[in-house]
Amino acid sequence: MVPLDFLIRQCRLEGPVAKRHVLFVNLRRIQREGLESLLAARRLGYGVVLLGRSVPEFAKPLVDEFRQVDTYDREASLAAARDLAKSYDLAGVANFTEVDVQLVAAIAADLGLRGMSETAALRARNKYAMKEALRHLGGVLPRFARVTGLDELRKALDEVGLPAVVKPTGASGSKGIFELRGPADLEPAMERLAGIARPDFDPVFRQFGAEFIVEEFLEGDELSVEGFVSDGEVHVVTVTDKVTSVPYHLELSHKVPSALPSDDWAEITATTKDIVAGLGFDHCAFHLEAKWGEQGLRFIEIAARPAGDYIGSHLVPLATGVDYFENVIRVATGDPLRLEHDRQVNAGLRFVLAERAGRFEEVGGLQGICEQAGFDHVFYEVPAGTEVALPPENFGQQRVAAVVARHVTRAGLEALLDRVPAEAVARVTPAVADGE
Ligand SMILES: Nc1ncnc2c1ncn2[C@@H]1O[C@H](COP(=O)(O)OP(=O)(O)OP(=O)(O)O)[C@@H](O)[C@H]1O
Ligand SMILES: [Mg+2]
Numbered sequence: 001m002v003p004l005d006f007l008i009r010q011c012r013l014e015g016p017v018a019k020r021h022v023l024f025v026n027l028r029r030i031q032r033e034g035l036e037s038l039l040a041a042r043r044l045g046y047g048v049v050l051l052g053r054s055v056p057e058f059a060k061p062l063v064d065e066f067r068q069v070d071t072y073d074r075e076a077s078l079a080a081a082r083d084l085a086k087s088y089d090l091a092g093v094a095n096f097t098e099v100d101v102q103l104v105a106a107i108a109a110d111l112g113l114r115g116m117s118e119t120a121a122l123r124a125r126n127k128y129a130m131k132e133a134l135r136h137l138g139g140v141l142p143r144f145a146r147v148t149g150l151d152e153l154r155k156a157l158d159e160v161g162l163p164a165v166v167k168p169t170g171a172s173g174s175k176g177i178f179e180l181r182g183p184a185d186l187e188p189a190m191e192r193l194a195g196i197a198r199p200d201f202d203p204v205f206r207q208f209g210a211e212f213i214v215e216e217f218l219e220g221d222e223l224s225v226e227g228f229v230s231d232g233e234v235h236v237v238t239v240t241d242k243v244t245s246v247p248y249h250l251e252l253s254h255k256v257p258s259a260l261p262s263d264d265w266a267e268i269t270a271t272t273k274d275i276v277a278g279l280g281f282d283h284c285a286f287h288l289e290a291k292w293g294e295q296g297l298r299f300i301e302i303a304a305r306p307a308g309d310y311i312g313s314h315l316v317p318l319a320t321g322v323d324y325f326e327n328v329i330r331v332a333t334g335d336p337l338r339l340e341h342d343r344q345v346n347a348g349l350r351f352v353l354a355e356r357a358g359r360f361e362e363v364g365g366l367q368g369i370c371e372q373a374g375f376d377h378v379f380y381e382v383p384a385g386t387e388v389a390l391p392p393e394n395f396g397q398q399r400v401a402a403v404v405a406r407h408v409t410r411a412g413l414e415a416l417l418d419r420v421p422a423e424a425v426a427r428v429t430p431a432v433a434d435g436e
Pocket of ligand 2: 173289301
């Protein structure tokens, strides 16, 4: 044991102990999620250096240094990270979005920090490489094939069958998810996808471009599994029940914890461990998406990043007491995870969607919601006055607000969330067409 007075004397001689830093690579797009991730690092005593395309205003007071770089440019980003490592004692590096998984793995390897292998990171980013690596799991996966055009799609459907889903292998944020219900759906879907899976539509398509995966359409209730993998050990924190919109599968609501019975949780946990191990994910948060039906868990995909949609920032902490973003930092730095639940509450959210394209004016009907104690937060996701569009023209603008609620019972939570679409209405002034 080092005597306390020695430590105090040493501090006096050497000044305050230099702060260690965590290197953040970009922030989540949703401001409130980005804020929670920065605050978590601060609570744990770390400073933050941020490498990214831009730094939002709210983040500036919480970031010790921001280094602007095009994070799609791997070499420039690696050089910038190396340079930052000369000035800061980096305890870890963390990504918060899908597109940065491979870059963060490369930075970790380069700087000798904790991270996952480049092979695992590629599997995290490419929906086809991911499923290929998991073929040994058999019936957990949908039937699937890689296609690049209409002829290949037709051929692949002999094996995959209809109904099916076709989507870009490198997509995230539900950009370009097309259901194929009958033969007539193939051509329009591929035409649309040719316009979507391009870097000029969205930079997420810079890497894998016009490469698609076609999958058997999975029936059942949708869920996600939230967890961490650290030193190869997989920890499931909770399971989320999820509802998506028809037909483009944008998220509508999330509820934590899932209402499935405990036997089902056991199977979900066991399969999740097989999937994370099979992919070789390590030292990261993960968010696994699946359907639960007659055949048990059927796997959609897994992301090697923190859960978005306020699941990590709000729903998990409200429902379980686990500080999700503190654990995102811990898993990057190697500090022991703290995943004990200290409560059993139901937490959930419901998104408010614009019903048409145009100028988003406001969300009406929020007063009644704000007056009820069970509603914990209301977030505007786009400022009033923003032009919004609907899918398939745009996949990211239909969602204008989110309402978070909590209740001790699941039925109570559902009653609260059911009020949201009934009462909270996005007012949108339609764009006036030329000549009208
Ligand atoms: N094979 C499938 N069967 C049924 N539904 C599917 C299938 N694949 C995708 N979906 C639906 O589309 C949604 C988005 O698919 P996926 O997660 O692969 O795309 P994504 O672009 O990564 O979206 P996100 O970032 O929102 O998770 C799923 O959550 C699910 O609702
Ligand atoms: Mg997904």
